[in-house]
Amino acid sequence: MSAGSEARIVGAAEATYERHPAPERETETFIAEAVVAALADAGIEHGEVDGYGVASFSLAPDHAIDLTWKLGLTVNWLMEDTNGGASGVNMLQHAVRAIEAGDAETIVLSSGDRLDKRDFHLMTDSYNKAVRDYLARLPLSGPNALFAFITERYGAAHGLEREDFACVPIAQRAWATMNPGAAYREPLTLEEYLDSVPVAPPLGRYDCVPIVSGGDAIVVTSAERAARLGRPSVGVRAIRALYNPDHQDGNGIETGFSTIRDDLWAAAGVRPEDVGAAFVYDDYPVMVLVQLADLGLIPDGDVKRYLHRTLLEGRWPVNTSGGQLSAGQAGAAGGMHGLVEAIRQLLGRAGERQVEGLELALATGYGMVLYSHGACHNAAVLERHS
Amino acid sequence: MVSECTACGYLAYPPRLLCPGCGGSSWRPRPAGAGVATEVTVRRPVFERRQLPSGEWVEEEPTRLGAVSTEGGVRIIARLEAGIEAGGRVALVRRDGVAVAVEGS
Ligand SMILES: [Zn+2]
Numbered sequence: 001m002s003a004g005s006e007a008r009i010v011g012a013a014e015a016t017y018e019r020h021p022a023p024e025r026e027t028e029t030f031i032a033e034a035v036v037a038a039l040a041d042a043g044i045e046h047g048e049v050d051g052y053g054v055a056s057f058s059l060a061p062d063h064a065i066d067l068t069w070k071l072g073l074t075v076n077w078l079m080e081d082t083n084g085g086a087s088g089v090n091m092l093q094h095a096v097r098a099i100e101a102g103d104a105e106t107i108v109l110s111s112g113d114r115l116d117k118r119d120f121h122l123m124t125d126s127y128n129k130a131v132r133d134y135l136a137r138l139p140l141s142g143p144n145a146l147f148a149f150i151t152e153r154y155g156a157a158h159g160l161e162r163e164d165f166a167c168v169p170i171a172q173r174a175w176a177t178m179n180p181g182a183a184y185r186e187p188l189t190l191e192e193y194l195d196s197v198p199v200a201p202p203l204g205r206y207d208c209v210p211i212v213s214g215g216d217a218i219v220v221t222s223a224e225r226a227a228r229l230g231r232p233s234v235g236v237r238a239i240r241a242l243y244n245p246d247h248q249d250g251n252g253i254e255t256g257f258s259t260i261r262d263d264l265w266a267a268a269g270v271r272p273e274d275v276g277a278a279f280v281y282d283d284y285p286v287m288v289l290v291q292l293a294d295l296g297l298i299p300d301g302d303v304k305r306y307l308h309r310t311l312l313e314g315r316w317p318v319n320t321s322g323g324q325l326s327a328g329q330a331g332a333a334g335g336m337h338g339l340v341e342a343i344r345q346l347l348g349r350a351g352e353r354q355v356e357g358l359e360l361a362l363a364t365g366y367g368m369v370l371y372s373h374g375a376c377h378n379a380a381v382l383e384r385h386s
Numbered sequence: 387m388v389s390e391c392t393a394c395g396y397l398a399y400p401p402r403l404l405c406p407g408c409g410g411s412s413w414r415p416r417p418a419g420a421g422v423a424t425e426v427t428v429r430r431p432v433f434e435r436r437q438l439p440s441g442e443w444v445e446e447e448p449t450r451l452g453a454v455s456t457e458g459g460v461r462i463i464a465r466l467e468a469g470i471e472a473g474g475r476v477a478l479v480r481r482d483g484v485a486v487a488v489e490g491s
Contacts, residue, residue, distance in 0.1 A: 121436045130400040132439065137484045138451060138465045140429070141436060146463065149425040149453040152472075200427040200451075247406040249461070371400060372453070372461055 008226035011042025012343035017214035030215030038217035051077035051107030055087030077104035085367025086376035088336035112215030113331025168285035176322025178353035212328030216336035238267035241378035252373030257294035268381035272296035277317035279338035421456035
């Protein structure tokens with residue numbers, strides 16, 4: 001995708017994340033709320049939508065076409081994405097091309113999941129056949145232990161202790177205090193972090209995303225339609241992706257992001273130091289660091305210094321919603337959470353936590369643990385058009 | 387047991403359909419063999435009770451789990467027998483349908 005594509009993101013919204021959803025609030029309820037809110041944010045009428053995409057773990061037996069019907073849409077372009085944490089950027093990559101090609105003009109991309117205790121275990125134990133057949137009965141119950149190994153490995157490679165990893169959730173929680181939509185908004189202290197309930201050492205409670213139910217949506221349209229709205233919009237300078245780069249043979253800390261880095265920035269026509277904020281997939285603090293480093297945002301490779309000086313003291317904007325670590329992970333909506341916040345920030349609609357003068361931002365997707373670590377990597381360089 | 391590509395010797399665990407090394411589709415079983423538990427953790431349950439895909443509810447207990455690098459170069463996520471620490475040499479056996487690391491080489 002060359003710099004300055006002819007598609008624009010004009011709206012983004014989240015259905016309020018809930019830790020204990022009422023029984024009648026289903027996955028499709030959250031998705032519908034997000035779609036309505038994103039269209040309102042964009043100033044686009046329901047009847048103008050001619051493309052629809054959805055990502056969810058819990059739509060079954062429904063699919064994208066059922067949602068299209070229930071949402072009262074008639075579309076020329078339809079997509080269902082199953083890539084979890086990488087679903088938001090993946091759908092955006094396809095939507096931008098569809099709009100450039102004229103296959104659709106105004107596309108709503110959505111995601112959401114309702115997850116309670118039972119849903120969570122069924123989802124994590126049957127995540128794929130490999131997990132179901134080779135890991136679920138260890139028992140594993142979700143990827144916490146796998147990312148404990150990855151955290152241990154990364155800590156050993158970079159000389160990081162728990163006090164260092166703590167900088168990620170503490171810095172993100174400081175942003176979350178300014179996000180009314182975050183599930184956790186109280187400031188987090190180092191003491192609380194270190195004293196927290198162990199989940200899978202070295203991971204404690206604050207290293208793991210709280211499970212919530214929710215939905216996210218964005219609206220993508222042509223540059224021409226965006227211009228008629230007479231408001232700022234967000235352009236996509238470049239998206240690059242890499243799936244299954246190492247067949248799960250790698251160590252999880254050298255990722256596909258390092259492979260796509262140079263091509264991403266070359267295609268975007270900017271350098272990593274040009275972006276004013278980053279929205280990276282934060283299922284665990286270690287993956288925030290892996291992505292920032294692999295994509296060139298920690299140029300000297302001194303991760304420890306970056307954590308304390310840049311992230312914690314410098315308050316350089318990473319995951320200004322509080323990220324999933326504070327806002328919560330609503331299943332596949334987690335794959336759009338960072339994108340929604342990036343768009344809000346670039347459109348100047350981030351309220352108290354607004355990053356002033358933001359022109360360029362990075363948003364990433366990561367995930368789908370096949371066996372030992374995530375297999376999906378994608379990243380978007382986004383730009384404000386005033 | 388791991389799967390070995392009969393054409394190029396690539397070792398797969400869990401098994402694949404086609405070989406990432408050569409595209410071949412012929413596999414033979416091979417013992418996972420010995421290895422080293424490179425990282426170790428004790429997984430605490432997210433919730434106290436857990437429902438299996440079969441519908442059955444089971445009580446959740448902490449589990450000792452490890453990443454085991456085998457001599458053949460495969461990384462296997464295994465349940466650890468008591469006493470196995472990070473860096474320890476282990477043998478891999480199949481028990482209760484999952485990989486279990488036991489002491490020994
Ligand atoms: Zn082969």
